[in-house]
Amino acid sequence: MVKKLKMKKLAVLLDRRWNGGVSTHSIGLLLSVLALKKLIEERYGKTEVELYFITQEGDFSKFYKGDFEQLYEKYLEGNIKEIIKYITNNIYKKPSNKISLDRLIDELSRDDIDFKIFGNLGSFLFNSLGEKHNLDKILNRGNFVISAHSEFAGDLLTDMYEAMVLNPYASKYVSIEVRKKIEDLFKRRLKKGYTDEYVAKEVIGILNDLLYENDIDSIIFNVKKGFLEDEVKKYINLMSKLKEGYTIFPTYILYEQTNNLLKSLNNFGFNLFIRNPIVMHEPMYMVTLERAYSEEVNIYKESYKEIYKDTDKIWLLYSGRISLERGSNELLKLYEDLIKEGKKVGLIIISDNIDEDSEFYKKILELANKYKGVEVHLYGKGFGNSLHEDPLYYIGLLKSLGELKNTIYINPTYLESYGLATLEALIFGNLITIYRDISGLRELKENGYLNYKLSFKDYQELKDKIIKVIEDIKNGKYDSYINKDIIEELKKEVDPEKIAEKYAEIIYRYLESESTEKEIVGNKNEEVLAVT
């Protein structure tokens, strides 16, 4: 049978503005889209993919157009390292690849794009992309999928906390009652580990009062107000577009928190809802990397085993940003308490935001001066030994620690919409993982990926559990905490190729429902001949 088929065209926008989860996700998503092209071609024939990046350079967002075809060739050759370097070493940031926002909008608005993939919902919030007239152009049909990563109500609350509570000038123009209320909400959210309906409602209520019922003659306050208002307007513009298209959430709880916020906004006369929410894992690029370079990883693993094999210590491993909301202060307190009690423990910190000038580093030095037996290993850009710049090393380290069975991974964060780093420790290291019982991590526990015995709610519980696990490890019970079957299953779930299949299903669903509609209206395309 001869059927007329049109070449398919996809567009993908990756967000590389910040370090952290969103940026890491963009690498996994690129690998998924490379696999996706193959799947779409198998089903529909030739497919073109346009690749765009949004980056942060100093104070400014910049836009680049990448060379997808070149990456696809490398993908087919199995040259995964080159693909990852293309992003992490900023190779796409050639001056000739730079494009203006207007051009990006024009290209993303073209009618010949069959489907668009946006790596981060937040891409639309801090620049002109989120203005209504631009969204009307870019998200003009339901042919898009957007991934959500962070939780907007929580971000707003943090902004308000910073501007109205921490800012010493705020007392000049915000009443003590309002400041107290914001502080209480902030603490409630930290304690609960997520934004419940009450917090969402109160945040929107306070914001409304601040924006529209507060007439204060202060440039600082009005500037802050202006930006909060701008951000909220863009968020509402964007949410009003999610009545079409598909929205991906890495956890159900992030979807629920977003819904709580929409409900609160709808009390002010909006009609916002997400038509097609999809809850699915984020692609973990290290899975592809490990598969492609397993021998190299093994060599690194052996090297790290040489470093960590002969110590009589139990190692605590922390990977991530050093900050208050990440619980890093409690991590240090825990380490101090364990050392004080004479436990033989070492601490491994993998973080690109610590260096010799940071307060955290100085606190570690104080501990080393104060107590015997302190041993802290630091990996990060600040020390010229970052493991994230070449993640094969990180995989090697995790594997070595897992094989030595002498390490406990700790995630003391207060806010986590997904928990990528925790899953990495689990998947590559089979490490015992202790985590705070909050939002994204709680959901991973409820889904059985994280050991339910190892969650904690407060510092005392963390300390008690660590002490118990240390004893169990010494008594040869390490394996009792590890469920290898679940970990294997998880590894398959987060494989970028598996995620590509899920994206493909979304696209098939859209394209095939669309083509049915087109047949009904008798729309005939006669561009490319293909034989099926």
Add this chain to the structure above:
Amino acid sequence: MVLTTYVNQTLDGLLSEYINKLNRLKGLTTDDFERRTLDSDIETYSEIIRGMKGVSQQFEGQLDPNVNKDLRDILVNFISKALKDNENPSQLYRIISDAYNQEVFSKGYETLVILLSKIYWEALITLGVPDPINKQKYFASREAKETAAMIIPIVKELLGEALYEFWSSRGKKITKEEIMANLEEHARPFYAAWEAVKGKIANEIEMLTPNREELRDAVMKLVDELDKYYISFKQAGQGRNYISFIPELIVAAYKAGQAPKHIINVLEDLIRKDFFKNVFNEMYNEIGNYINQLQPQIAQYLQPNQPVGQQQGQQINQPNVQQPVPMQQNQQAGQQQAGQGGQSGNQPVPKPAVIASP
């Protein structure tokens, strides 16, 4: 740091002048209300000046290539490219400062108009208005926009006044209201005058050598870097946390006092003292001194027949930079690894930085 000393001395001197004048006025009145108002003025000026001095303290180190690695890389690149082309880096550097001095800082009252126009347009561009020269739009972070939004109302007032004075002194018939109604347009040619200096510098460099591209790029990178520290928002590099001195000074003044009229008085008085020009010259001199310091090391590295193994490569990458202070290290981990030979376990992997009890 000469810059910090100059800024602090100038600001302290200005504050003393205010306090003396206000105290004199206090002595002339017996009205309690007037006296209280004058006391409050003293307090406001003190807060503003304190805020501004804070900026110069934070700025400490920004112009020191031993501290600021980005600046170091740019300077090393500049000196190397100049030496490879048989040019004297210091003389080349003089081309830059001479160009600014000729085209901007030796123009009397016009200098002020150019500077204020540059600050004003930088703020507008940061807020999303297309650059009037290349029509390009920049999308700034929220923090940068907040700074820009605070600067605009203050600079607007000063700029309107400056433009009015400038045109009036040349016998042009225009009212301040007419200028304010179309301030962007009136400021545009003066903003362009600042930007045109860069074109002039690029041109002069190109006329010096047939290897124009390399040397020109190295010089222009340095020009942009210096422009950035002094006044600009839009040349910021990837992920860099920097302070652009003049805008930051205005914002600090505002945050400290929240009194626009007083700030305008302070800025006007600073302008009268050639403060902006002097800050610029101090910055340029400071960088010039570093160029003089770095030049011999780089020249030595570039000499042919350098004996192998002297680790000159390291010198060129890190001239005059002290090595990080050694941590209290228990080298056990690293030594274990170094002791292995020829096996898979001896592959070079990033080793941990270790802090351990003595």
